[in-house]
Amino acid sequence: MRSSIVIAPLVAAIVGYGSTIALIFSAAKAVGATPEQAASWAGALCLATAAATLYLTLRHRMPLVAAWSTPGAALIAATSGVTMSEAVGSFLFAAALILLTAALRPLGRLIERLPASIAAGMLAGILLRFVIDVFVQAGQSPALVLPLVGIFLLLRLWNPAWAIIAVLVGGVALAWGLGDGALAFSLQITTPVWITPAFDPAVLIGLGLPLYLVTMAGQNLPGYAVLRTDGYQPPTGSILTTTGIVSAVTAPFGGHTTNMAAITAAICTGPDVHPDKNKRWMTGPFYALNYALLGVFGASFIGFFAGLPPALIATVAGLALAAPLTSAAGTALADDRDRFAAMMTLVVTASGLALFGIGSAFWGLCVGLIVMGLDRARAK
Numbered sequence: 001m002r003s004s005i006v007i008a009p010l011v012a013a014i015v016g017y018g019s020t021i022a023l024i025f026s027a028a029k030a031v032g033a034t035p036e037q038a039a040s041w042a043g044a045l046c047l048a049t050a051a052a053t054l055y056l057t058l059r060h061r062m063p064l065v066a067a068w069s070t071p072g073a074a075l076i077a078a079t080s081g082v083t084m085s086e087a088v089g090s091f092l093f094a095a096a097l098i099l100l101t102a103a104l105r106p107l108g109r110l111i112e113r114l115p116a117s118i119a120a121g122m123l124a125g126i127l128l129r130f131v132i133d134v135f136v137q138a139g140q141s142p143a144l145v146l147p148l149v150g151i152f153l154l155l156r157l158w159n160p161a162w163a164i165i166a167v168l169v170g171g172v173a174l175a176w177g178l179g180d181g182a183l184a185f186s187l188q189i190t191t192p193v194w195i196t197p198a199f200d201p202a203v204l205i206g207l208g209l210p211l212y213l214v215t216m217a218g219q220n221l222p223g224y225a226v227l228r229t230d231g232y233q234p235p236t237g238s239i240l241t242t243t244g245i246v247s248a249v250t251a252p253f254g255g256h257t258t259n260m261a262a263i264t265a266a267i268c269t270g271p272d273v274h275p276d277k278n279k280r281w282m283t284g285p286f287y288a289l290n291y292a293l294l295g296v297f298g299a300s301f302i303g304f305f306a307g308l309p310p311a312l313i314a315t316v317a318g319l320a321l322a323a324p325l326t327s328a329a330g331t332a333l334a335d336d337r338d339r340f341a342a343m344m345t346l347v348v349t350a351s352g353l354a355l356f357g358i359g360s361a362f363w364g365l366c367v368g369l370i371v372m373g374l375d376r377a378r379a380k
Contacts, residue, residue: 004273005280009287012065012267017046017294018165020070021301022316023130027076031087033254036193039299041254043190046295048246048258050288056242057284062232063269065287066243067261071218072211074321075126075361076256078352079207084254085198090208091256092197095247097212098257102240118368119217120331121342125349125364126214127325134318141311144174148312152319164320171312188299192253206354210361215257218328223260230269231277234260337379341372 021042028038045068056064072094076087101108138145148167155163220239227234243258250258267273268283332342345368353360 002274005282006286008268008273009065009283010290012261012264012283012287013290013294015162015165015267016067016261016264017291018168020068020073020320022168022313023070023073023077023320024068026313026317027073027256028254030077030079031082031084033084034193036191037084037195037254039188039190040193040195041256042301043192043295043298044250044253044255045258046291046298048250048255050291050295052242052246052258053284053291054288056239057281057288060235060238061278061281062227062234063265063273063280063283064227064234064239065261065265065268065284066246066258067219067264068255069211069215069219069257069259070321071123071126071214071324072257074130074317075210075214076207077317078126078129080352081354082203082207083198084195086200086203087207087256088195088251088254089197089199090203090211091251092248093199093204093208094212094215094257095244095251097209098215098240098244098247101216102237102244105237108236108240114213114217115338115341115369115372116217117332117335117338117342118345118365118372119213120328121345121368122210122349122361122364123214123218124325124328124332125346125351126210126361127321127328128346128350129352130314130318130321131325132318133314137311137314137318141309144171144178144309144311145315147174148315149319152322160323164316167319168316171316172308175309175312187297189296190299195252195254197252206362210365211257213365214361215259218324219259219262222262223265226262226265226269227260230266230271230280232269337375338372341368341375344368344371 024042024045025038028041033041049066049068052066053064056062056066134145134149138149148171151170152163152167155166224234224236239260243260247255247257268287269280273283274280329346332346333339345364348367349360349364351360353363355363
């Protein structure tokens with residue numbers, strides 16, 4: 001037993017929660033969630049993360065730490081014209097697809113064969129608007145946003161994840177100093193709020209299917225790669241079954257999807273945690289405990305974020321997504337053969353195009369696959 005077994009999951013929880021909670025708040029606002037529903041959403045995600053992590057680590061004796069889908073939250077936040085009930089219906093649909101992937105191995109192989117450039121192009125298109133919005137807000141609130149961009153650019157040279165925490169803390173202090181927003185904090189216990197799902201076919205295709213795809217391509221597959229890099233063979237069937245079940249259970253309370261952690265997973269899986277890789281699974285229960293506490297007291301933070309100026313929320317969310325955007329764009333454009341198809345996927349997704357009530361992520365995926373198919377046919 002080492003102190004790092006306790007410290008590493010604490011750092012991972014702080015970084016994971018602090019760097020993306022603003023994005024969850026933006027997603028909740030985009031689908032018209034009430035403050036109570038937003039608090040339930042955040043609490044459900046934290047408890048689902050805790051439950052999935054605790055079960056998987058104890059079951060497999062590996063540091064299989066879970067998280068919520070950050071690209072999925074960005075997708076939801078970029079959505080318009082969707083009600084909270086319809087969003088919950090799409091969350092359940094995505095959970096069902098995850099469970100179906102676990103049950104049908106051919107489907108899992110099909111998802112794994114989704115061209116990386118197209119999947120990354122769709123993800124980059126989703127994230128691009130958030131990063132651009134940072135500089136839109138800079139033009140409207142330069143005194144608040146520009147110092148935060150400077151803080152981020154400097155601190156990311158030391159540690160990109162902690163740079164986001166610094167932007168959030170510094171932004172709150174700066175907003176208070178400028179008299180912008182009503183800053184208040186009170187300790188509250190989260191009350192689960194049941195949201196009856198509504199199943200609109202257009203929303204299921206336009207939001208639920210892309211949510212499933214970006215969760216698989218943007219979270220689970222990178223999460224598996226992190227585990228393999230550190231010497232583990234991830235039990236993909238068990239992971240998908242577990243995360244699919246907890247996603248389905250928490251969806252009616254607002255939680256969108258639970259999956260393997262990608263970026264923060266590396267904090268708990270590497271040799272700095274413990275030189276013996278067979279002992280690193282012990283980070284799991286501590287990680288689960290941290291997220292359980294965040295889930296129970298999640299309502300405290302939602303009320304706090306509700307009082308922050310919109311420019312600050314947009315800045316924190318956009319800067320937090322800058323690194324994932326860079327990674328996704330790099331993957332999308334890496335292969336010369338598929339570069340044009342990937343770029344078409346990116347621009348259609350980023351455009352916000354909505355046809356027949358179906359959002360741009362789906363159309364970006366369709367356009368990219370069609371262009372890629374035509375390019376491959378011509379090459380033959």
